Amino acid sequence: MDIHSYEKIWLVLAVLLIAGFVSTVTYGATAVGVQMIDDDGGTINANALDEDPRFSNPRVEQVGENHYAAYVVAQQFIFRPDPITVPANSTVTFYVTSPDVIHGFEVVGTNANTMVVPGQVSKLTVNVDEPAEYGILCNEYCGSGHHTMEGKLIVKPESEYAQGGSTDRLRHSNPVRRASGTGSPTRRLSSGQLS
Amino acid sequence: MTDEQPVREIGHDEFDPNGTLALILIYFLILVGMWIFMYFVEFLGNELTVIG
Numbered sequence: 001m002d003i004h005s006y007e008k009i010w011l012v013l014a015v016l017l018i019a020g021f022v023s024t025v026t027y028g029a030t031a032v033g034v035q036m037i038d039d040d041g042g043t044i045n046a047n048a049l050d051e052d053p054r055f056s057n058p059r060v061e062q063v064g065e066n067h068y069a070a071y072v073v074a075q076q077f078i079f080r081p082d083p084i085t086v087p088a089n090s091t092v093t094f095y096v097t098s099p100d101v102i103h104g105f106e107v108v109g110t111n112a113n114t115m116v117v118p119g120q121v122s123k124l125t126v127n128v129d130e131p132a133e134y135g136i137l138c139n140e141y142c143g144s145g146h147h148t149m150e151g152k153l154i155v156k157p158e159s160e161y162a163q164g165g166s167t168d169r170l171r172h173s174n175p176v177r178r179a180s181g182t183g184s185p186t187r188r189l190s191s192g193q194l195s
Numbered sequence: 196m197t198d199e200q201p202v203r204e205i206g207h208d209e210f211d212p213n214g215t216l217a218l219i220l221i222y223f224l225i226l227v228g229m230w231i232f233m234y235f236v237e238f239l240g241n242e243l244t245v246i247g
Protein backbone atom coordinates (compact mmCIF):
# COMPACT_ATOMS: atom_id res chain seq x y z
CA MET A 1 0.00 0.00 0.00
CA ASP A 2 1.28 3.41 -0.96
CA ILE A 3 1.04 6.12 1.62
CA HIS A 4 1.69 9.59 0.32
CA SER A 5 4.30 11.56 2.21
CA TYR A 6 1.70 14.21 3.11
CA GLU A 7 -0.59 11.55 4.50
CA LYS A 8 2.22 10.44 6.73
CA ILE A 9 2.53 13.99 8.03
CA TRP A 10 -1.06 14.22 9.15
CA LEU A 11 -1.15 10.70 10.50
CA VAL A 12 1.81 11.58 12.71
CA LEU A 13 0.16 14.87 13.71
CA ALA A 14 -3.05 13.07 14.69
CA VAL A 15 -1.11 10.64 16.89
CA LEU A 16 0.82 13.53 18.46
CA LEU A 17 -2.45 15.32 19.20
CA ILE A 18 -3.83 12.29 21.02
CA ALA A 19 -0.57 11.90 22.92
CA GLY A 20 -0.84 15.60 23.82
CA PHE A 21 -4.40 15.18 25.13
CA VAL A 22 -3.40 12.20 27.25
CA SER A 23 -0.31 13.90 28.63
CA THR A 24 -2.11 17.11 29.63
CA VAL A 25 -4.73 15.10 31.48
CA THR A 26 -1.93 13.10 33.11
CA TYR A 27 -0.26 16.36 34.07
CA GLY A 28 -3.49 17.55 35.66
CA ALA A 29 -3.89 14.33 37.63
CA THR A 30 -0.29 14.16 38.87
CA ALA A 31 1.25 17.64 39.07
CA VAL A 32 -1.96 19.56 39.81
CA GLY A 33 -3.62 16.72 41.71
CA VAL A 34 -7.03 16.88 40.06
CA GLN A 35 -9.17 14.02 41.36
CA MET A 36 -12.36 12.38 40.27
CA ILE A 37 -15.13 12.10 42.84
CA ASP A 38 -15.75 8.42 43.49
CA ASP A 39 -17.44 6.23 46.10
CA ASP A 40 -14.80 7.07 48.74
CA GLY A 41 -17.41 8.76 50.89
CA GLY A 42 -19.09 5.43 51.53
CA THR A 43 -22.74 4.64 52.04
CA ILE A 44 -25.24 5.79 54.66
CA ASN A 45 -28.83 5.07 55.63
CA ALA A 46 -30.69 7.90 53.94
CA ASN A 47 -33.65 7.42 56.28
CA ALA A 48 -31.56 7.92 59.39
CA LEU A 49 -29.33 10.89 58.72
CA ASP A 50 -30.22 12.24 62.17
CA GLU A 51 -28.59 9.19 63.71
CA ASP A 52 -25.32 9.90 61.96
CA PRO A 53 -23.05 12.18 63.98
CA ARG A 54 -21.87 13.90 60.82
CA PHE A 55 -25.27 14.78 59.42
CA SER A 56 -27.56 15.04 62.44
CA ASN A 57 -26.09 18.50 62.85
CA PRO A 58 -24.83 19.67 59.45
CA ARG A 59 -21.85 21.92 60.11
CA VAL A 60 -18.28 22.91 59.41
CA GLU A 61 -15.72 21.37 61.70
CA GLN A 62 -11.98 21.78 62.01
CA VAL A 63 -10.39 18.38 61.49
CA GLY A 64 -6.74 19.29 61.00
CA GLU A 65 -4.35 22.15 61.42
CA ASN A 66 -5.65 23.85 58.31
CA HIS A 67 -8.23 21.31 57.25
CA TYR A 68 -11.97 21.70 57.65
CA ALA A 69 -14.77 19.24 57.07
CA ALA A 70 -18.14 20.50 55.88
CA TYR A 71 -20.98 18.07 56.54
CA VAL A 72 -23.74 19.12 54.21
CA VAL A 73 -27.27 17.82 53.78
CA ALA A 74 -28.88 18.54 50.43
CA GLN A 75 -32.61 18.09 50.65
CA GLN A 76 -35.78 19.36 48.99
CA PHE A 77 -35.15 22.33 48.55
CA ILE A 78 -32.31 23.62 50.70
CA PHE A 79 -28.72 23.00 51.62
CA ARG A 80 -27.80 22.72 55.28
CA PRO A 81 -25.87 24.48 56.69
CA ASP A 82 -26.54 27.67 54.79
CA PRO A 83 -24.25 29.46 54.46
CA ILE A 84 -21.30 27.12 54.65
CA THR A 85 -18.56 29.24 56.16
CA VAL A 86 -14.89 28.31 55.95
CA PRO A 87 -11.67 30.24 56.55
CA ALA A 88 -9.49 31.47 53.68
CA ASN A 89 -6.32 29.62 52.69
CA SER A 90 -7.47 26.27 53.98
CA THR A 91 -8.35 22.83 52.73
CA VAL A 92 -12.02 21.94 52.88
CA THR A 93 -13.52 18.49 52.51
CA PHE A 94 -17.22 18.44 51.74
CA TYR A 95 -19.29 15.44 52.74
CA VAL A 96 -22.65 15.78 51.06
CA THR A 97 -25.62 13.48 51.28
CA SER A 98 -29.37 13.54 50.72
CA PRO A 99 -32.29 12.21 52.76
CA ASP A 100 -34.77 12.29 49.87
CA VAL A 101 -33.96 12.37 46.15
CA ILE A 102 -30.93 12.95 43.95
CA HIS A 103 -29.59 16.49 44.14
CA GLY A 104 -26.60 18.29 42.78
CA PHE A 105 -23.97 20.18 44.71
CA GLU A 106 -22.26 22.73 42.54
CA VAL A 107 -20.11 25.57 43.77
CA VAL A 108 -21.08 27.92 40.98
CA GLY A 109 -18.36 28.91 38.56
CA THR A 110 -15.86 26.35 39.85
CA ASN A 111 -14.91 22.73 39.28
CA ALA A 112 -16.35 21.70 42.65
CA ASN A 113 -19.42 19.86 41.50
CA THR A 114 -20.94 16.50 42.37
CA MET A 115 -24.14 14.52 42.36
CA VAL A 116 -25.72 13.95 45.75
CA VAL A 117 -27.28 10.51 45.89
CA PRO A 118 -29.46 9.33 48.79
CA GLY A 119 -27.68 6.48 50.56
CA GLN A 120 -24.30 7.68 49.40
CA VAL A 121 -21.90 10.26 50.80
CA SER A 122 -20.24 12.41 48.14
CA LYS A 123 -16.81 13.43 49.32
CA LEU A 124 -14.78 16.16 47.66
CA THR A 125 -11.81 18.15 48.84
CA VAL A 126 -10.83 21.58 47.60
CA ASN A 127 -8.30 24.23 48.51
CA VAL A 128 -9.78 27.66 49.10
CA ASP A 129 -7.53 30.69 48.94
CA GLU A 130 -8.77 34.28 49.05
CA PRO A 131 -11.91 35.32 50.92
CA ALA A 132 -14.85 35.07 48.57
CA GLU A 133 -18.51 34.29 48.37
CA TYR A 134 -19.73 31.52 46.12
CA GLY A 135 -23.20 30.41 45.25
CA ILE A 136 -24.09 26.76 45.61
CA LEU A 137 -26.83 25.24 43.54
CA CYS A 138 -28.58 22.00 42.87
CA ASN A 139 -28.09 20.94 39.28
CA GLU A 140 -30.17 17.75 39.28
CA TYR A 141 -33.90 18.18 38.89
CA CYS A 142 -35.27 17.28 42.32
CA GLY A 143 -38.87 18.43 42.38
CA SER A 144 -41.15 21.42 42.15
CA GLY A 145 -38.82 23.70 44.12
CA HIS A 146 -35.67 22.67 42.31
CA HIS A 147 -35.12 26.08 40.75
CA THR A 148 -35.05 27.70 44.20
CA MET A 149 -32.57 25.24 45.69
CA GLU A 150 -29.46 27.21 46.39
CA GLY A 151 -26.97 27.85 49.13
CA LYS A 152 -23.88 29.84 49.83
CA LEU A 153 -20.24 29.13 50.48
CA ILE A 154 -18.51 31.95 52.31
CA VAL A 155 -14.74 32.00 52.51
CA LYS A 156 -13.94 34.33 55.39
CA PRO A 157 -10.61 35.97 56.17
CA GLU A 158 -8.84 33.78 58.75
CA SER A 159 -8.93 36.53 61.38
CA GLU A 160 -12.71 36.93 61.16
CA TYR A 161 -13.27 33.20 61.10
CA ALA A 162 -11.32 32.71 64.32
CA GLN A 163 -13.46 35.39 66.00
CA GLY A 164 -16.61 33.39 65.60
CA GLY A 165 -17.27 32.89 61.96
CA SER A 166 -18.11 29.23 62.43
CA THR A 167 -21.61 28.22 61.43
CA ASP A 168 -22.39 27.21 64.99
CA ARG A 169 -21.69 30.66 66.36
CA LEU A 170 -23.52 32.25 63.47
CA ARG A 171 -26.62 30.29 64.25
CA HIS A 172 -26.49 31.57 67.81
CA SER A 173 -25.88 35.16 66.93
CA ASN A 174 -28.46 35.44 64.16
CA PRO A 175 -31.69 35.29 66.19
CA VAL A 176 -30.28 37.73 68.69
CA ARG A 177 -29.42 40.20 65.97
CA ARG A 178 -32.86 39.81 64.42
CA ALA A 179 -34.58 40.20 67.76
CA SER A 180 -32.62 43.29 68.74
CA GLY A 181 -33.90 44.83 65.52
CA THR A 182 -37.39 44.63 66.94
CA GLY A 183 -36.21 46.55 69.97
CA SER A 184 -37.96 44.29 72.45
CA PRO A 185 -35.78 43.05 75.30
CA THR A 186 -38.16 40.20 76.08
CA ARG A 187 -38.04 38.97 72.50
CA ARG A 188 -34.28 39.11 72.66
CA LEU A 189 -34.21 36.96 75.76
CA SER A 190 -36.58 34.34 74.48
CA SER A 191 -35.01 33.96 71.07
CA GLY A 192 -31.62 33.76 72.74
CA GLN A 193 -32.91 30.70 74.56
CA LEU A 194 -34.31 29.25 71.35
CA SER A 195 -30.85 28.59 69.98
CA MET B 196 -10.70 20.36 -29.00
CA THR B 197 -9.93 17.85 -26.36
CA ASP B 198 -7.23 16.24 -28.47
CA GLU B 199 -5.33 19.49 -28.43
CA GLN B 200 -5.19 19.67 -24.62
CA PRO B 201 -1.87 18.43 -23.33
CA VAL B 202 -2.34 15.42 -21.12
CA ARG B 203 0.24 14.68 -18.47
CA GLU B 204 0.19 11.57 -16.37
CA ILE B 205 1.78 11.87 -12.91
CA GLY B 206 2.61 9.15 -10.45
CA HIS B 207 1.28 8.67 -6.95
CA ASP B 208 4.05 10.55 -5.23
CA GLU B 209 4.29 13.36 -7.71
CA PHE B 210 0.93 14.86 -6.83
CA ASP B 211 1.30 17.14 -3.82
CA PRO B 212 -1.98 18.44 -2.35
CA ASN B 213 -0.42 21.56 -0.87
CA GLY B 214 -3.73 23.26 -0.24
CA THR B 215 -5.03 20.28 1.71
CA LEU B 216 -1.84 20.12 3.72
CA ALA B 217 -2.12 23.79 4.55
CA LEU B 218 -5.74 23.42 5.63
CA ILE B 219 -4.93 20.47 7.85
CA LEU B 220 -2.06 22.33 9.46
CA ILE B 221 -4.36 25.26 10.17
CA TYR B 222 -7.00 22.96 11.69
CA PHE B 223 -4.28 21.33 13.74
CA LEU B 224 -3.07 24.62 15.14
CA ILE B 225 -6.64 25.69 15.97
CA LEU B 226 -7.20 22.38 17.78
CA VAL B 227 -3.99 22.67 19.77
CA GLY B 228 -4.75 26.26 20.68
CA MET B 229 -8.30 25.47 21.75
CA TRP B 230 -7.18 22.49 23.80
CA ILE B 231 -4.57 24.53 25.64
CA PHE B 232 -7.11 27.24 26.34
CA MET B 233 -9.81 24.80 27.41
CA TYR B 234 -7.64 22.68 29.68
CA PHE B 235 -5.18 25.12 31.21
CA VAL B 236 -7.22 28.30 31.32
CA GLU B 237 -10.85 27.26 31.51
CA PHE B 238 -10.48 24.02 33.49
CA LEU B 239 -7.38 24.31 35.66
CA GLY B 240 -7.95 28.04 36.14
CA ASN B 241 -11.50 27.42 37.34
CA GLU B 242 -10.76 27.14 41.06
CA LEU B 243 -12.02 25.52 43.29
CA THR B 244 -10.66 22.31 41.84
CA VAL B 245 -11.38 18.90 43.34
CA ILE B 246 -8.15 17.52 44.73
CA GLY B 247 -9.42 14.69 46.88
Ligand SMILES: [Cu+2]
Nearest residue numbers: 103138142149
Ligand atom coordinates in the same frame (compact mmCIF):
# COMPACT_ATOMS: atom_id res chain seq x y z
CU1 LIG C 1 -32.16 19.59 44.67
